[in-house]
Structures are given as C-alpha cells and as structure tokens.
Amino acid sequence: MSTEAYSTADKIDAQLPQLQCQRCGYPSCRQFAEAVSDGDAPGNRCDPGGIRVLNLLNSIVGQTHQALDQNFDSPLLPTGVVIRESECIGCTLCIQACPVAAIIGAGKLMHTVISTDCTACELCLPVCPVNCISPINFQKKETSTFQRSLTTQSSHHRLNFERWQRRTEPTPIERTYSNEASLREEIARSVARVRVKRSKLNQEHPPRERGAA
C-alpha cells in the first residue's frame, strides 16, 4: 500500500463512527476505510453513518454516491443492548464477541453491559446460546441526535477497540508457535536441550566438585 493510499485510509477512518459493528461487511471500521481507500469497496456501506458519513467519504475519495447501498441501509438502529441477567448462564461467549470490552462478568457468573461503552453493534446477540441479550432504544439513524451521538463518542469507542485489540493480540511466542501443539513441541525441545546441557555439566564437573552435598 502506498503512503498516499494509507493517508487516504486515515482520513476515511477518522470520519467513521468506530462502532466496529461489521454492518459494512468488514471486521472493523479501519478495514472498511482501507478497502474504500484501495477502491475495493464503495463508500456507501457504513449503515450507522448514513448520509452524513456517505457525503464525507464522497468528498475524500471523489465518489458521487447519492444514497447508501440498500443492502446496507437500516432506517432504525438500536443505541444499546441489555442482558436479562436472570436468564444469563455466565458462558462468557458474549464477552469474547464484544469488540470494545463493554460486557463485564466471569465464567458461571451473570454478565452485564456497560452502557457508556456499548456501541450497539449487536455482535453479542447471535453468540448467546440462551438468547438473553436484546437490542434496545431504537432510533432513526438519520436524525441529528443519532448522528451527533456517533461523532461525540467515536474517539471513546476507537480507544476501547484499540485496547481490546491489544489485549487479544497474540504474544510474540504465541505468534511464533501459532498453535498449542507446536508450542508444546518447542517446550519439549527446550527441556531436552536443558537436560543434555545438565548431563554434560555433571560429567565434566561432578556435583561434589561444585559443592553439592
């Protein structure tokens, strides 16, 4: 990717709502921004951003879309979700699905949503095995109230998403040994290397020489 294209992706990303909702068909706002910048996606697919974001993207990339793609255009969107705590079985699947760490709870303990952090992306809904999460407070997305709330909260959501990404990123050793089996094999090889070294040391310098009892 050229430096210029990256800069365009930055400009697009800065205008996106940062809900990380995947309604555009991409795993994150950033990836949608890069796809639009690279010409791989049209700029008329950010459902929550509506006409406001569509116009901003038109001006950045020089497109002339007049409306959102109808497959990416919901007139009403929720502004939060609620977990019916009496029905929650504490499975933690929603915690793992949430891109901004807006759900608190632990295994076998009921979970609850931090409403100020929730982007209403609805990604936790399909993973709940007992259907105890519901979207709430539906609003018309083209209203100035809805759009203003997107612009005022986007930095907060971006920060939470970046924090979540850092927490779920594999550690360097996990990256090198991408599955548990290869990590176990490497540990076994390390243990074997230490045993060989120790046995060599014992032969060259018996424990008594090294002050052992």
Ligand code: SF4
């Ligand atoms: S807020 Fe818009 S760009 Fe971001 S993930 Fe949702 S639909 Fe895609």
Ligand code: SF4
């Ligand atoms: S709690 Fe659910 S709807 Fe809210 S941000 Fe997390 S995954 Fe999305």
